[in-house]
Every structure is written in C-alpha cells, then in structure tokens.
Amino acid sequence: MTPFDTALKADLQTLQHTVEYEGQNFRERDADGNTLLHCAVRSGSLAKVAYLTDFLALDPLEANLSGITPLDLALQDGLDEIAAYLANKAGVDPTRIIHNPVRRGFYPDPSWIRVGEDYYMVNSSFSFFPCIPISKSRDLVHWTTVGYAITNPDWARVARSEGGRGYWAPDISYDAVSKHYFITATYRGNEDDAEPRCQMVVSAERPEGPYGEPAWIHEDGIDPSILHDEDGRHYMLFNRSVRMAELTPDCRAMRGPARLIWGGDLKRKTEGPQLMKHDGYYYLLAAEGGTGAGHRISAARSKNVWGPYENCPYNPILRQDDEGGYLQNCGHGKLLQTADGRWFLCFLCLRRDPDGTAPMGRETSIAEVTWTPDGWPVAAYGRRPRAVLNMPFSEEIPTLTPVGITRWKGEEWITQRALDTANFTVEKDALTLCGNGLDLCDRKMQGLLLVRQQERAFTAETALEIPAADTAGLTCYYDEHSYLKFGIGPEGLLLEEYAGYEVVSMQTAPLPASTSHVRLRVTATDGQRHFAIQDGTDWHTLWSIPEPRYLTSEGLQCGKRFTGAMVGLYVHGASAVRFADWSAVWSCPEEKR
Structure with missing residues (x-):
C-alpha cells in the first residue's frame, strides 16, 4: 500500500x-x-x-x-x-481566502504602485496591441484593465514584430516633483533589426493615462525600471547583472553611461531589477536564475544609490523549491506598501500541467511580506509562494469596465500587432470584423481579436453570419506559428490546426441546412478540446482532439515563446463578418465551493 x-x-x-x-x-x-x-x-x-x-x-x-x-x-x-x-x-x-494567481492568464512581469487607496499594475504585452496593459485594483486581488501605455499604432512599432518580441517587462512609477506617472519597458525588436533592444519611456498625469509619445533610450539590456529619488534625481536600472544610469529630469534620456551596481546573489541571469528607498536604505530586488525552475527573487541594500550593495542573508527572499508545487518559476517581483502599512510582493509564476506545459503562460501572483528584525523584506510563510492567502482587504470592491482595443461583451479585446480600426465596428450589440485576405500565419494579417485564456478548462461560444468567402469563426491562438481555427464558410465547416510552419491537420464538414447564421462552441475539458455547432436548441459535437501542446510556450520550439494561450475571433478573407454574440466561461477548480 x-x-x-x-x-x-x-x-x-x-x-x-x-x-x-x-x-x-x-x-x-x-x-x-x-x-x-x-x-x-x-x-x-x-x-x-x-x-x-x-x-x-x-x-x-x-x-x-x-x-x-x-x-x-x-x-x-x-x-x-x-x-x-x-x-x-x-x-x-x-470565508476570506483568495487564490493565486490573482491576475490569471497571460499577464507576466508585473510591476505595481499605490495611488492613495488604489493600486495600479502593468504587465508585458510583447507583440500584442494595445501595448502594456494598465490594471487597477482596490484590494490587490481583483484587477481590471483601465488603460494602456501605448494605444496609438503609429507609436507602437509592433506592426512587423515576430511573436514573442515587442514590449518586455514594464515598470510603473511616480515622480512627486513633476507629478507624472512613468512607464518604461524594453522594446525587443526582431533579430534582423538594426537595434534589437532599447528602452521605451512614456509619461502621463494619471496612472491609467493617456500616455504621451514614447521616448527611446538607446541602451542595450532588458527589464528597465525607474527610481525617482528624494533629491529629485532619476535613475534607470536594467540587466546584465544590475546596471544603472542617471536620467534627465524628464526621464526621456540618459545623463551619463550605465554602470554596474550589483552582480546579484546567485550571479546567474540577474535581471528585472527594482530599487526603492526605505528607512535610509536603497533596497534592490532582482530576478535570478532564468525564467525556468531556478527562478527566484534576491535582495540587496546600500546606503548609497550607486552602492556597493550588501546581499540579503536570507536570499532568495522568494523561490519555489518544490518541483511538484502548484506555482512554478516564481520570480520577477516588486515590493509595495499598502495604505494601512502592510507590505506585499507581486511576482510572476506558472501553473504547470503534469505534462510539463503551462497553457496560460506566465501569470501574476502576490505574497505577503514580513520584515526581519535586522531590516530585510522576505516573503512570509517560509519565503515560498503560497497558492492561498487571506484576502488583504474586506471592503466591497467596485466593478470596473475593462478597456481594450474595443469593448464588446465585457471583454478586454486585444489583437496581434496592430489592427486597423477601420476593420471592426461595434453596433447594436454586434461586432463586425473584416479581414484583409491573409491567414493567421501571416504577420500582416488583419481580422483577429483575442482574449487571454484564464483557465485550462473553458467554454467559448460565438454566433456569426456565414461569410461570403473563405472562413470565419473561433480561434485558439498562441502566435503566428501555432493556432487552430474552428470556422465556417461557403464551403462548409472547418477545423484546421497549424503548428510550426505548416497545417498539421484539417477536417471539414458540410454546411447546416438552410441557414445564414451559426453558433459555434469550443470546450476544453479533461485533456480534450471539443468543437460543436448548435442546431436549434441542440449542440452537436463535430470533432474532438487532444489538448494541443502547440498552444503552450513549452510545446513547440519555434521563435520566442514567452506569452500564453488566447481565445477569440478571426476572419480569413476580405469579407466583413458580423458576429452577433460571444461568451467565455472559465472553469476555476479551486473556487468551486
């Protein structure tokens, strides 16, 4: 036994x-x-x-x-x-427990600030548009997107970005002197770009924006953050261990060269630096060990902003050391003090399946922080990520309206690269989406709207008119190298799987008899995806396939795979297709009580 x-x-x-x-x-x-x-x-x-x-x-x-x-x-x-x-x-x-991750789905590389009793967070968006979501919360748990750092496609520079490129590891900060909020991020270009890495900075008078035209700081490295010091000086930090440069008063250029200030504790892939002033010390946090199983958060401190920095004797201050644990690859964090004086840490994590894949990609979790008697911040409960913790606040949380490239059916819709606003309209509760004749494997493709997959098990439905040419319908999408399409066109129903650089499976079925509208459903459950069409009030499953590994970062070796699975609508062809309905229901097993 x-x-x-x-x-x-x-x-x-x-x-x-x-x-x-x-x-x-x-x-x-x-x-x-x-x-x-x-x-x-x-x-x-x-x-x-x-x-x-x-x-x-x-x-x-x-x-x-x-x-x-x-x-x-x-x-x-x-x-x-x-x-x-x-x-x-x-x-x-x-009655008050909450479950990590608190920002579920593809929301990696978190950074946050407090504004009074409100909290704002930014996350990486890579090649998706609008760029760099800004989320708001009153309780550190329930987050709603209320803005973006870049909403002008002419400023975004993602029109030709390969999947996994674009905007990496943003940081949000506030300068009390200029009374402006700043968001900075690495702009990661394609390998054939003249400058594959530089830093982007935008500013606004409100944390949710609107943010102005980006400034470009031409310094190599990734994961920038900005410290607005008490003496009015401004500093940008980035990786190759931890380097720092002083910025001009408007934070749109460097005043001098970057220099090394800390080599890290583990001294392996030290990145994601965050610097804050507290009780006379500059506290420096950094992610180390790479974004895999060795990921962690280490800390150091100094009385001088330029160092030298003393390593925290309790490093790593957060790490998942249980290979079978629910939350894996935990790191890349930032400290925050709540309005009532407590401390919390946001960090990225994965929810990994037994097969080693993490369909939702990197997500955002939080941890309560305690300060040791000798003045070091460490994640509470043994410096390990916890799946469950007490709800930080108990007051009733107001409902916020999500913001996206377009708001429809309460969703935060985004697209790969930049969608021409002339290609979609929302009118009388219906959305009309127009393609440009290109398929989802083409980086110039238009006609794609997406939401982040939040759970392994889900059901997504849409109702649409049968297009005049090619196909339209539901897509389960990762990037231009990996997706599936469940659609309908004048020739019938289609299930097409695309992985790597080719179609790996295609199945077809005849059109429903004498109808101009259809309702399609995709259901993910128990390691399968089921594709069904509604006939009257009855649903008929046409196809079932094993859970697609190619819709995960780990399941396909093709390009840079740092994002997560998406679900949404597509149009392949130049037709304007009217979608009359949409719904997505995410099955969250730990909250079924």
Whole structure:
C-alpha cells in the first residue's frame, strides 16, 4: 500500500506506523500533485488530518496541480470540522481566502504602485496591441484593465514584430516633483533589426493615462525600471547583472553611461531589477536564475544609490523549491506598501500541467511580506509562494469596465500587432470584423481579436453570419506559428490546426441546412478540446482532439515563446463578418465551493 493509499483508506494506527517506522518521502506527491494531507481530508478522518498537520507539519494550504488545497477539499466536500481545524492551523479565514494567481492568464512581469487607496499594475504585452496593459485594483486581488501605455499604432512599432518580441517587462512609477506617472519597458525588436533592444519611456498625469509619445533610450539590456529619488534625481536600472544610469529630469534620456551596481546573489541571469528607498536604505530586488525552475527573487541594500550593495542573508527572499508545487518559476517581483502599512510582493509564476506545459503562460501572483528584525523584506510563510492567502482587504470592491482595443461583451479585446480600426465596428450589440485576405500565419494579417485564456478548462461560444468567402469563426491562438481555427464558410465547416510552419491537420464538414447564421462552441475539458455547432436548441459535437501542446510556450520550439494561450475571433478573407454574440466561461477548480 502506498503512503497515499494509507492516508486515504487505512486507520489512524496504520498511518502512524507508516510515518514512524517506514522510510518514506512524506513530501512526495501523486500524479495530480496531491499530498498525503489531501488524501487524509478525502478520508473524512479529522484524527488523521490532525496527526499529519500536528506531527508531520504538512501544510493545509499546499495546492495540488489544479490549485486545490486540503482546506479547499474540506470546504468543497462539506467537511466543516476538518475545514475549521485546517483554517485555524493555517491562520486563515475560510470565508476570506483568495487564490493565486490573482491576475490569471497571460499577464507576466508585473510591476505595481499605490495611488492613495488604489493600486495600479502593468504587465508585458510583447507583440500584442494595445501595448502594456494598465490594471487597477482596490484590494490587490481583483484587477481590471483601465488603460494602456501605448494605444496609438503609429507609436507602437509592433506592426512587423515576430511573436514573442515587442514590449518586455514594464515598470510603473511616480515622480512627486513633476507629478507624472512613468512607464518604461524594453522594446525587443526582431533579430534582423538594426537595434534589437532599447528602452521605451512614456509619461502621463494619471496612472491609467493617456500616455504621451514614447521616448527611446538607446541602451542595450532588458527589464528597465525607474527610481525617482528624494533629491529629485532619476535613475534607470536594467540587466546584465544590475546596471544603472542617471536620467534627465524628464526621464526621456540618459545623463551619463550605465554602470554596474550589483552582480546579484546567485550571479546567474540577474535581471528585472527594482530599487526603492526605505528607512535610509536603497533596497534592490532582482530576478535570478532564468525564467525556468531556478527562478527566484534576491535582495540587496546600500546606503548609497550607486552602492556597493550588501546581499540579503536570507536570499532568495522568494523561490519555489518544490518541483511538484502548484506555482512554478516564481520570480520577477516588486515590493509595495499598502495604505494601512502592510507590505506585499507581486511576482510572476506558472501553473504547470503534469505534462510539463503551462497553457496560460506566465501569470501574476502576490505574497505577503514580513520584515526581519535586522531590516530585510522576505516573503512570509517560509519565503515560498503560497497558492492561498487571506484576502488583504474586506471592503466591497467596485466593478470596473475593462478597456481594450474595443469593448464588446465585457471583454478586454486585444489583437496581434496592430489592427486597423477601420476593420471592426461595434453596433447594436454586434461586432463586425473584416479581414484583409491573409491567414493567421501571416504577420500582416488583419481580422483577429483575442482574449487571454484564464483557465485550462473553458467554454467559448460565438454566433456569426456565414461569410461570403473563405472562413470565419473561433480561434485558439498562441502566435503566428501555432493556432487552430474552428470556422465556417461557403464551403462548409472547418477545423484546421497549424503548428510550426505548416497545417498539421484539417477536417471539414458540410454546411447546416438552410441557414445564414451559426453558433459555434469550443470546450476544453479533461485533456480534450471539443468543437460543436448548435442546431436549434441542440449542440452537436463535430470533432474532438487532444489538448494541443502547440498552444503552450513549452510545446513547440519555434521563435520566442514567452506569452500564453488566447481565445477569440478571426476572419480569413476580405469579407466583413458580423458576429452577433460571444461568451467565455472559465472553469476555476479551486473556487468551486
């Protein structure tokens, strides 16, 4: 009998004997990422649950690969006594717990600031447009896009960007002297560009914008951030370890050359630097170890902005050291003090499937931060990312309207590169989208609107008129190298899969009888994607395929793959196609209570 079977099926005495007399790895997980404590909760035995938490110190908030913790299981199964025990043991209020990631879907490389009692965050957008989403929250958990750093396609420079290029690792900051907000990011060009990397800076009088025309700082490196110091000077930091340059008062140019100020703690792929002043010290945070399994956040400090910097003795201040943990590749963070004086850290992470892929790409999570007696910030609860934490604030959160290239059906719609605004209209609750005759594999293609995939399991539907030529419908999309199309045209229904540089699968079906409108549905569940059409009130599944690995960063070696899966609408052809409806429902397993 395995330890998991023992925790689930055996009595307390057998479990105790297994723990105390057999040589086992009690941090081991099963194929779904469950711990022994998950199994004990499923057994319904409070005695076994208490034994594993009291004497083996298993964590009630350790999530499996679906993000479900032992506490979640107890709440979902109505095991009130066990749930109360675990909540008390973990120090959380089960009515106020929240789950990481808080910004779900492709929202990597977070940076944030506080403005009064409001919080603003920016994330990388790569080659998608509008560029660099700006999100707002009142509680650090519920985020809504309220603006973008670049909304003018003439300023964006992404029209010919390859997938995975464009805007990397933005930072948002505030200068109290000029009373302006600044967003900076690396503009990553294509390999054949004369300047493959430079830094972009925009400014605005409000955090959500509108932001003015970008300035371009011609310094190589990635992951810039800006410190507006108390003496009125401004500094930009970027990688190759951590380098820094002083900026002009308007932050649109460098006043002198960049120079090294910190080599990092791990001294391997030190990037994503953030600098702040606190209690007489300059505190420097940086991501290290690369964006894979070794990702982490390290800290240093100095009394002088130019250093030398002293390494934090508790480094890394946040790292996932459990290879089977729910949140992986955790790093690239920034500190923030809330209006009531607490400290939090935002950071990027992955939710990885058992097959090693992470369909949603890199997402944003948060961690509570404590300060050590000798003055160092560290992520609370052992410097490890936690899937569950207490809701930071309890007040009612106002509903915000998302902003995108166009607002329709409450979604934040974006596009790959820049969509000509003449190619879409929204009128009387319907959206008309026009293509330019090119397919999704062409970087000049028009006729594509997308939303970020937020969960592994989802259902997306649309209703549309049958186009006069070529096809239109639903797409599951990663970039120009990997997507699928579930569409309809004058020749019938189509399911086409494109991966690498070619169509790898194509299936067709006849048109529905005597109709000019259709409703299409794609459902992702249990490792499959199902494609259905509605006939009257009934749905008919036409095709089912295994979950496409090519829609993940890890599933295809082709170009730079740093983003995440998308779902949306497409038109292949020069027709103007009217979409009458859209809905997307994301299935979040850890919140099914």
